[in-house]
Amino acid sequence: MADRLAGKTAIITGGGRGIGAGITQRFVEEGAKVAIVQRNAPPESMLNERAIYVKADLSSSQEISSAVQAVVERLGGLDILVNNAGIMFDKTVDETTEADWDQMMDINLKAPFLLTKAAMPHLRKWGRGSIVNIGSIEGLASNPGHPAYSASKAGIHGFTAAVAVDHGPEGVRCNAIAPGWINSDLTEVYIDSMADTARVRKELLAMHPVGRLGDPRDVGNLAVWLASDESAFVTGQVSVIDGGRTKKLPLPIF
Known part of the structure; x- marks a missing residue:
């Protein structure tokens, strides 16, 4: 087991599935103590002496505040906050209701703000805090039907820069990761819903210069590096991790 995060404690929202689970697994491997904060319990196999579960509805400001306090009490402090939890739906502006918009912003943008606000007194305590926000390449461009999602992720990118500027003098860094297409159970459900799954998979691979x-x-x-002292001079940045997808210009297929 490596130890780049040895002695550090972290909150990872939505850390029990998908991208969040990948972050949790790597943090534990690197020696961190992790609190998975989300509404539903993660698989029991993820929980051990280094990984605990703290239940919280991230649409509730009261539950967010209580969850952060519970983590600090149970783990003895807080060094890292990973704002990973989020939702996504496919609706154009015409199809998006005001309630849809509010729900997207509450989970994807307001919750990271409230978590950061609740965590900040603990993160600044030792002058070495790190916040890692999970944005998206859709905060830089957009897929069809994603006005609310793209707006929320662009907001996360802007929020990241602002927090870095305001709290850098206190020893708190803030960076964002903008993932592209990441394999997960939700990805498989989406691909399986297509009429020609074989064609979809082939075209998805062709979009990525790395071939996967x-x-x-x-x-x-990447989250481990941004949370660790190895990235001590990095703050306010949005790091794209997409296998080169956004750098590849499309060409017509003849």
């Missing part, structure tokens, strides 16, 4: 889709552990690897 991402893995949650790929994001976890």
Whole structure:
């Protein structure tokens, strides 16, 4: 087991599945103590002496505040906050209701703000705090039907810069990761819903210069570095991790 995060404690929202699970696994492997904060319990196999579960509805400001306090009490402090939990749906502006918009912003943008606010007194305590926000390449561009999602992720990128500027003098760094297409159970459900899954998979691979889709552990690897002291001079940045997808210009297929 490596030890780049030895002695550090972390909150990872939505750390029990998908990208969040990849981050949790890598943090534990690197010696951190992790609190998975989300509404539903993660698989029991993820929980051990280094990984605990703290239940919280991230649409509730009261539950967010209580969860952060519970983590500090149970783990003895807080060094790292990973704002990973989020939702996504496919609706154009015409199809998106005001309630849809509010739900997206509550989970994807307001919850990271409230978590950061609750965590900040603990993160600044030792002058070495690190916040890692999970944004998206859709905060830089957009897929069809994602006005609310893209807006929320662009907001996360802007929020990241602002927090870095305000709290850098206190020893708190803040960075964002913008993942592209990452393999997960939700990805498989989406692909399986397509009429020609074989064609979809082939075209997805062709979009990526590295020749594969991402893995949650790929994001976890980057999150470890951003949370560790190895990235002590890095703050306010949005790091794209997408296998080169956003750098490849499309060409018509003849």
